[in-house]
Amino acid sequence: MNKILYYIFILICTVFASGCQQDEILEPDSVFTEKTVIFANLKDGLLFDGVTITKTLPLSVNYDIKKAEITNAAGYIKVNGLQLIPLAYTKDGVYKSLHPITIKSGNTYELFIEIDGKKFYATTYVPYKPVIEEAHLVGDQYLNAKIKAKSEEVYGVAWYIPGATINSYLGMAQDFQEITDPKTIVTGEEVVIRTIDIPLAYRSSTYSNLTVVKAYAFDKQYYDYFKSKSNNQQITNSYTQGGGQTIWNIMGTDVIGLFIGSSESSSVKPN
Amino acid sequence: MISINKCLISITILIFAVLQIFDSKAIAQTPEFTVSGFIRDKASGEALPGASVLLFKDSLNLSKPPVRGATSNQHGYYGIPKLQKQTYFLVARSLGYKSYTAIFTIKDDLYNIRFDIELQAEDIKLQEIIVKADKETGNGISSITVSPEILNQLPSLSGEVDLFRSLQLLPGVTINNELSSGLYIRGGTPDQNLTLVDGVIVYNPSHLGNFASTFNSDALQNVKLIKGAFPAEYGGRLGSVLDVKLRNGSKEKNKLIFGAGLINSHLTLEGPLTGNSTYMFSGRKMYYDALQQIIDKDGTTPRYNFYDMNSKLTFYAGGNTIISLSTLMSSDNIYSPTKSPVNYDIQWKNATVSLCWSQILSQSRFSNASLSYINYKFKSILNDTSSSSLSSDYYSVSELQDFVAKEDLQFFISENNIGKLGFDFSLHKYQLNYNDVYSYLIEYSSGSEREVINYEIAAFLQSEWQITPLIKLNSGGRFYYFNDRKFFEFEPRLNASINLDENVSIKGGFAVANQFLHLIIKNDISLPTDLWYPSKAEIEPAHSKQYVFGVESYFAEREYLFSVEGYYKQMKNLYEFKDNGIYSSTSPLTSLFTKGEGEAYGVEFFLNKMAGNVSGWAGYTLSWTRRKFDDLNMGKVFFPKFDRRHDISVILTYKIFDNLSLGITWIYASGQGFTLPIGQYRADPIGLNPQSTIQYDYMLRNQYKLPDYHKLDLNITYKFNWGRALIETYLNIYNVYNRKNAFAYIASEDKIKEEGNSFSIPKFHSISLFPFIPSVGFNIKL
Incomplete structure (x- = not known):
């Protein structure tokens, strides 16, 4: 009897000890799905700097552009349904036009890509430079800017504190507070958009006198991307999930990416 | 149309309830004889909600259906209205208690009978309703x-x-x-x-x-x-x-x-x-x-x-x-x-x-x-x-x-x-x-x-x-x-x-x-x-x-x-x-x-x-x-x-x-559903401060089980x-x-060395x- 009790005691202790630290490991590759990744930002007034075409890699490997780049894509860009611009591979997954082209506001650009028989398509409109009609500081916390809107565009505004040299900044907004909802925009109507909060460090009069605001216009497809763009972040702590899927505008099977037109205003000092 | 239907259904149900409560018979004739009271635990005096009270005519024959019945409310209170002038056999029951029986007769001068019931607990003998x-x-x-x-x-x-x-x-x-x-x-x-x-x-x-x-x-x-x-x-x-x-x-x-x-x-x-x-x-x-x-x-x-x-x-x-x-x-x-x-x-x-x-x-x-x-x-x-x-x-x-x-x-x-x-x-x-x-x-x-x-x-x-x-x-x-x-x-x-x-x-x-x-x-x-x-x-x-x-x-x-x-x-x-x-x-x-x-x-x-x-x-x-x-x-x-x-x-x-x-x-x-990344890619985020970073591509929400x-x-x-x-x-x-x-799965990073380069890959540990x-x-x- 004592022996039986001894064995029961040992069994209980063993199970108890094994249960103290609960840990099972999931191999991330077991859920890997390869997707094609296509990105291009068409900025009004600037030279077209190419379309990046790569593929996703499993989480278990170190990201290496040589493993991710796709070199055998064929494709072209069509401007306003008329002009065709063939794309040629350069390096690191980037495909460029054979001759430099300048992106123009008001134009519509379509992207046609084919990789191993799989076809991908996207279209975008390049907005006109937004004009800030009025801007003012609210308290010392953030800025509001008034813009005359167009229904095919969405807008965001950002604060900047210029530095001593051109195109340098002492401080700048890290993101937009909001992007206007395309469903609420009517062409010709004014919209008021706010910046993200100015950090405490930049709220003294020294900085507030220097602070300027700039408006950005995007093709309205940018709105959905903006709403969901943080979904694809890495997990940074144990009890947080990284999110869900981001909303993209490239059409095709197993593809993610964004092909979007944008423009920006000049800097305006608030009233 | 839907809202009209909804409105009609709501009104119909309410009218139905009101009619039931204030039916003319009920208002015109207040109950002549009512028996009511509290049902409590005999020892502790605790009210017993959900206890049943059954009234039988003529004799206490449980194989025959009772003439009337009621269940005590959350406060242990029960009531049986509209009774006739006659003798009733009463049985009260509740889980874990001995059945209680009593006889009472309704007479002319006693319209409202207060009848409190005390039930005695019994040791549950495997016949309990769970x-x-x-x-x-x-x-x-x-x-x-x-x-x-x-x-x-x-x-x-x-x-x-x-x-x-x-x-x-x-x-x-x-x-x-x-x-x-x-x-x-x-x-x-x-x-x-x-x-x-x-x-x-x-x-x-x-x-x-x-x-x-x-x-x-x-x-x-x-x-x-x-x-x-x-x-x-x-x-x-x-x-x-x-x-x-x-x-x-x-x-x-x-x-x-x-x-x-x-x-x-x-x-x-x-x-x-x-x-x-x-x-x-x-x-x-x-x-x-x-x-x-x-x-x-x-x-x-x-x-x-x-x-x-x-x-x-x-x-x-x-x-x-x-x-x-x-x-x-x-x-x-x-x-x-x-x-x-x-x-x-x-x-x-x-x-x-x-x-x-x-x-x-x-x-x-x-x-x-x-x-x-x-x-x-x-x-x-x-x-x-x-x-x-x-x-x-x-x-x-x-x-x-x-x-x-x-x-x-x-x-x-x-x-x-x-x-x-x-x-x-x-x-x-x-x-x-x-x-x-x-x-x-x-x-x-x-x-x-x-x-x-x-x-x-x-x-x-x-x-x-x-x-x-x-x-x-x-x-x-x-x-x-x-x-x-x-x-x-x-x-x-x-x-x-x-x-x-x-x-x-x-x-x-x-x-x-x-x-x-x-x-x-x-x-x-x-x-x-x-x-x-x-x-x-x-x-x-x-x-x-x-x-x-x-x-x-x-x-x-x-x-x-x-x-x-x-x-x-x-x-x-x-x-x-x-x-x-x-x-x-x-x-x-x-x-x-x-x-x-x-x-x-x-x-x-x-x-x-x-x-x-x-x-x-x-x-x-x-x-x-x-x-x-x-x-x-x-x-x-x-x-x-x-x-x-x-x-x-x-x-x-x-x-x-x-x-x-x-x-x-x-x-x-x-x-349980969980959202996991299914791949990684590098991209220049479009918007402010575009810096090329490694990002994760996720499955749909809670798609992973x-x-x-x-x-x-x-x-x-x-x-x-x-x-x-x-x-x-x-x-x-x-x-x-x-x-x-x-x-949940929690992410940690494992340091891996490959071709002389050191890098980290995410690893998912389940926690319980x-x-x-x-x-x-x-x-x-x-």
């Missing part, structure tokens, strides 16, 4: 009454039996995960469940993981769970009702129950204060964190402790009035161990005080009035100490204070019709403090607090009508007014049952409900982060419609009950946190919310063995729960974390000898007398086969909370 279904209690569809007796035979984590654990074993009640609290009933979240303790709302009635509720089972008198299509007397929540009544305390003598276990101890005291008043106090303390500190010092599992206290003073003023003062306090704390990579500290506290006044106005009218103060506070601190710029800090404190005045009136209109009429006034005060960064200074900063004060008024009218001996109808409506949105709505409620024969009945129900208080869920955090938020101008009240249909049948000489119930629930104006809301101290918190809708449907199978040496039940639920929000999951429909396709529970109790019993529970549920949840628990109880004391010793084994039930835990302890009853 979970009383609808037919046994006269409850409507989806309604189950749980006997506190069964709780004593079920295994538990802490060694102490608990109500919530037994409720989770019923079909339709889902286990979310070990790190959640509250009941998930028929696709609803815990906030959609109305929990009433002695008529007072308790916002968060459970401790973590539902292994304990905030009321000690020693203090329970009666528990009723209505899973859906609840009657008009209940309101303010979308989905379900848990109506708990606490004991008043014994009139007989002072009693003590004390129990001590490895991780939990409890104490209950009760007795008479004076000749006409009693007291009851029950308290409990759980110290699992102290045990964790010893057995799992370097582990990363969350640390946890709680305490709760219930008390009640009852004053019996004459034969017709009972006044009681009840209090409830509870506090839970879950916090990070020293070696946790993330600092967190989560606390929730309940406090309620209630003054209740129950009175027999006349033999056919019973009134219950109450004044209550409720305070609920939930604080979450999640302090991400990682160096990443993508901090996952979260800080929220929501404190709710309610002042509630209620008056309910129950009246017996005719022999087959009980009317109920009620009025509620609730003043709500909410204080919220929220931030997406945490510093201890925030806790003391008043600038970020938001305060909302509003009130709601509700009135209901309800009729319980036994149309024929085979058909019963409960119809009524509830009127709601909520001041902040000038919201006024009528909620029709209807449920009916038809007995096809002595053993088979079919039932159906329909209910519309609104809810003004939202529990805003943060989906991307695995820890509990409750944020209660009231409806306001920009936040609409949640709205639901429920349809229920079922069949139940007794067989094998009523030893077994089998029931099948199907349900469909539609929900609108649900709110959750957006995935990517950008917090600003100058923007309303509501800018971080997204509005959506949901639906839930399923079928529940329930087999209950109600008598014999081995008793227990088995339940199976096949269900679907869906949600759709504009700003979640790309606006596509998704299954929330608590969606469970299959849910099985098996409960067996076996009384080996009179003093030795065994309880076994086994639970199985489909795995964690491994299925299942575990076996076991309890052995041995009782013996030692002097005047009854000693109960127990051995509990929680999670007998040490199943590692994951509630409760492993194999044996515990021993004892209870002393004096």
